[in-house]
Amino acid sequence: MKVKIMEAMQRFSKAMFIPILILPIEGILIAFGNLFTNPKLMEVFPFLNNPITTGFGTILTGSLVSILANLGLIFCVGIAIGLANKEKAIAGFTALLGYLVFVNAMNKFMQLSGILYEGDTLQGTGQTSVLGVQILDMGVFLGLILGIVTAVVHNKFVDKEFKGAFQIYGGSRFVFIVLIPVVVLLSIALTYIWPVFQSGINGLGTFIQHSGSFGIFLYGALERLLIPTGLHHLVYTPFLYTSLGGAEEVGGKVLEGARNIYYAEIIDPHVKELSPSVVWDARGISKMFGLIGACLAMYHTAKPENKAKARAILIPAAITSFIAGVTEPIEFSFMFVAPLLFVVHAVLSGLAMVTFHLFDVRAIGPNGMIDFLLFNVPLGVGKTHWPTYILIGLIFFVIYYVVFRFLITKFNFKTIGREDEGVETKLYTKKDYKEKQSQGKAETAAAQGNDGIASVIVNALGGASNITTVTNCYTRLRLTLDHPEKVNEEILKRETGANGVIISDKNVQVVYGLQVNNIRKAVDEYLGLSANE
Structure with missing residues (x-):
C-alpha cells in the first residue's frame, strides 16, 4: 500500500508540472508589464510616461491577470494531460468539456435547490463566478478534482471501440459520453460535500497561519527535504494558489493563495504594503545566497591539487542557482555523499524563512535573482522591504559557508574536490x-x-x-x-x-x-x- 501511494503521489507530482511551469512565466510578464505603469519609475524615467508604453503595460498585465481568475480550468486541463497514459491532447480537450459541463450542472442544481445566492455581491457567501457561471467557490481544487476524474475515465475507456453503426461512438467520444454523467453526479455530490471540506481547509489554513514561526520553518524545511522524491512542489503549490496561503481582499475581490494575492497587490496602486502571506513565496533565499555559501565552502575545503577542477565545476552551478534558481546540480553533489549536509541545508532554509517572517519582509524571490529584481525592486522599499531580504540573504550566505565548511572538514565529507583518488564527482553544464x-x-x-x-x-x-x-x-x-x-x-x-x-x-x-x-x-x-x- 505504501508503494502504491508513493507511486500515485509521484505520478500526480509529474502531472502538476504542466500548469506549474507556465505560471512563473505569467508572473514575470505581469511584473514586466507593471514596470510600464509604475508611477515611481515614471518619475525616474519620464520617457515612460506616454500612452504607448503605459497602454502596452496595461494590456499586458490585464490580459495575464485573467489567468489567475481561471486557475481551476488551467489545472484541470494540465492535470488531465499529465495523468493520461496516451492521447494526451484529447484528454486535455475532454477535460475542458468536462469542466464546462460541471460548472453549468452545479449552477443549475444549486438554482433548483434554492441555494444559489441572489444578492449583489458574492463576497463572503462561499460562492463565486466561474467563466460567468455562479457556483460554489472551490478555487484550484475544482481543477485538481476534475483533472484527476477526467484522466481516470480517459485511461479506462479511451481504447473502447464498437462495431457497426456504433463505431463512431468509440474511443475518445466514448470517454466524453461516460464523463458527462460522472461530472454531473459529481457536481451534485460536491454541492453538499464541498462546504464541509472547505470548512476543514479554512481551519487548517487558520491553524497554519497561527502556528507562526514553527509552521513557516516546517514549510521551508519540508520544501527542501522532499527534493529527492520530486514531491517538493506538492508542499508549496497549495500555499501559493489556495486558501492555505492566506486570503486577502484586493480591489474589492477576495483572493486566496500567496502568489495570487501578490500578483493582484503589485498592480493595485491603492495597496501601500504587501500582505504578509508573501512569506510562503520567499523560498529563493537558499537559491540566491545559501547554496552560494555552500559552494564557496566546498571550494575552500577542496584538496589543493583539485582547486582548479572544483572552481570550474562550482562556479557555473552557483551562477545557475543564483540567477535562475535551479539548485539540483549543487544539492545532488552532496546529497548522497554527505546526507547530513542536505539535512542541515533544509533546516537552514526553514530558518531563513522564519527570519523573513520575524523581520516582516514582504519581498519574494522564488526562482532566483531575475525574479527578485523584476518583482520587488520596482515596487519600492516601503511596499516590499526588499533591502532587508538581501541583508538576511547575505547573513545566511555566511552561515551556510561557516556551517558547511565546519561539517565538511569535521567529518571529512567527500564533496567536490575532496574525492578519493580515482573517484570523481562532476556537475555538467x-x-x-x-x-x-x-x-x-x-x-x-x-x-x-x-x-x-x-x-x-x-x-x-x-x-x-x-x-x-x-x-x-x-x-x-x-x-x-x-x-x-x-x-x-x-x-x-x-x-x-x-x-x-x-x-x-x-x-x-x-x-x-x-x-x-x-x-x-x-x-x-x-x-x-x-x-x-
Whole structure:
C-alpha cells in the first residue's frame, strides 16, 4: 500500500508540472508589464510616461491577470494531460468539456435547490463566478478534482471501440459520453460535500497561519527535504494558489493563495504594503545566497591539487542557482555523499524563512535573482522591504559557508574536490552535455550502431523493453521501469552527465538540469515515442 501511494503521489507530482511551469512565466510578464505603469519609475524615467508604453503595460498585465481568475480550468486541463497514459491532447480537450459541463450542472442544481445566492455581491457567501457561471467557490481544487476524474475515465475507456453503426461512438467520444454523467453526479455530490471540506481547509489554513514561526520553518524545511522524491512542489503549490496561503481582499475581490494575492497587490496602486502571506513565496533565499555559501565552502575545503577542477565545476552551478534558481546540480553533489549536509541545508532554509517572517519582509524571490529584481525592486522599499531580504540573504550566505565548511572538514565529507583518488564527482553544464553528446554519438554509433547519448541512457536504464513511461519536469527525466534494479547509475552519471539518480520502487528520476528537455526529446526519438504518448 505504501508503494502504491508513493507511486500515485509521484505520478500526480509529474502531472502538476504542466500548469506549474507556465505560471512563473505569467508572473514575470505581469511584473514586466507593471514596470510600464509604475508611477515611481515614471518619475525616474519620464520617457515612460506616454500612452504607448503605459497602454502596452496595461494590456499586458490585464490580459495575464485573467489567468489567475481561471486557475481551476488551467489545472484541470494540465492535470488531465499529465495523468493520461496516451492521447494526451484529447484528454486535455475532454477535460475542458468536462469542466464546462460541471460548472453549468452545479449552477443549475444549486438554482433548483434554492441555494444559489441572489444578492449583489458574492463576497463572503462561499460562492463565486466561474467563466460567468455562479457556483460554489472551490478555487484550484475544482481543477485538481476534475483533472484527476477526467484522466481516470480517459485511461479506462479511451481504447473502447464498437462495431457497426456504433463505431463512431468509440474511443475518445466514448470517454466524453461516460464523463458527462460522472461530472454531473459529481457536481451534485460536491454541492453538499464541498462546504464541509472547505470548512476543514479554512481551519487548517487558520491553524497554519497561527502556528507562526514553527509552521513557516516546517514549510521551508519540508520544501527542501522532499527534493529527492520530486514531491517538493506538492508542499508549496497549495500555499501559493489556495486558501492555505492566506486570503486577502484586493480591489474589492477576495483572493486566496500567496502568489495570487501578490500578483493582484503589485498592480493595485491603492495597496501601500504587501500582505504578509508573501512569506510562503520567499523560498529563493537558499537559491540566491545559501547554496552560494555552500559552494564557496566546498571550494575552500577542496584538496589543493583539485582547486582548479572544483572552481570550474562550482562556479557555473552557483551562477545557475543564483540567477535562475535551479539548485539540483549543487544539492545532488552532496546529497548522497554527505546526507547530513542536505539535512542541515533544509533546516537552514526553514530558518531563513522564519527570519523573513520575524523581520516582516514582504519581498519574494522564488526562482532566483531575475525574479527578485523584476518583482520587488520596482515596487519600492516601503511596499516590499526588499533591502532587508538581501541583508538576511547575505547573513545566511555566511552561515551556510561557516556551517558547511565546519561539517565538511569535521567529518571529512567527500564533496567536490575532496574525492578519493580515482573517484570523481562532476556537475555538467550545457556545454559539457553537448560535448558529451557529440562524443557519445561517435563512440556508440561505431561500437553499437545506436544514436548517440539517447542510446547510452536507454541502455543504462535496462534497455527499451524495460521502459514503461518517459516524462520530464524542470530538471529531471522521470521514468517508470519494469525492472529498476537494471539501472546503471554509474554510466548515467559518467557517460550522460546526470547529476543524480533517484529510484523509488519502479519510479526513476535522472537529474540533468536545464538541458533535460533536449535529453527527453532525444530519448523519445530513440524509443520511437511521440509527445502525445
